[in-house]
Structures are given as structure tokens and as C-alpha cells.
Amino acid sequence: MPTFIIEREIPGADKLSPAELKDISAKSNAVVAGLGAPYKWVTSYVAGDKIYCVHEAESADVVERHAREGGFPANKVTEIAAFIGPATAS
Incomplete structure (x- = not known):
């Protein structure tokens, strides 16, 4: 299943x-x-003023549906192309 990163602009998110x-x-x-x-x-x-979420879904449309039904902003939805970290260098 594809993985997406969702950028949600929520002023004052870090103060919730x-x-x-x-x-x-x-x-x-x-x-x-x-x-x-x-x-x-x-x-x-x-x-800061954002929440970055990682979700797995069949499509960006399903991610956007989740946002609509939850009343959450989904200002940018991007499919993740690859995962890297410190172990990637080995």
C-alpha cells in the first residue's frame, strides 16, 4: 500500500x-x-504551525477523504518515493 506524507497547516499546532x-x-x-x-x-x-502525518492508503484520494471526514486540513499530500535513514549508508 502506498505511503503518504500529509502537511497540515494548523496555526499554533505546537501549543495544542x-x-x-x-x-x-x-x-x-x-x-x-x-x-x-x-x-x-x-x-x-x-x-510549529504544522502537523506532518504519515499514512498508508490506496491513494491520495482516500487520504483526502480521511481529512474531509475528520475536519482536518490536508494542505499537501505527497506519496513517499523512498525511505532512508542512517542505515541506508551501510
């Missing part, structure tokens, strides 16, 4: 409380459960 992040996570999980399509939320990173 643990309770607010918990609510966002619960909403995302509920939307994933109701999509009726293969979908996996891998992880998310909160940085």
Missing part, C-alpha cells in the same frame, strides 16, 4: 494541549475505522 492532541487522535482513529477502505495512520509530528 495533550488533551487537544488526544481528541484529534481519537477523531482520526474513528474516521479511519469508518472509511471502509484499507488505511493506516503510521505517525504524526507536531512542529
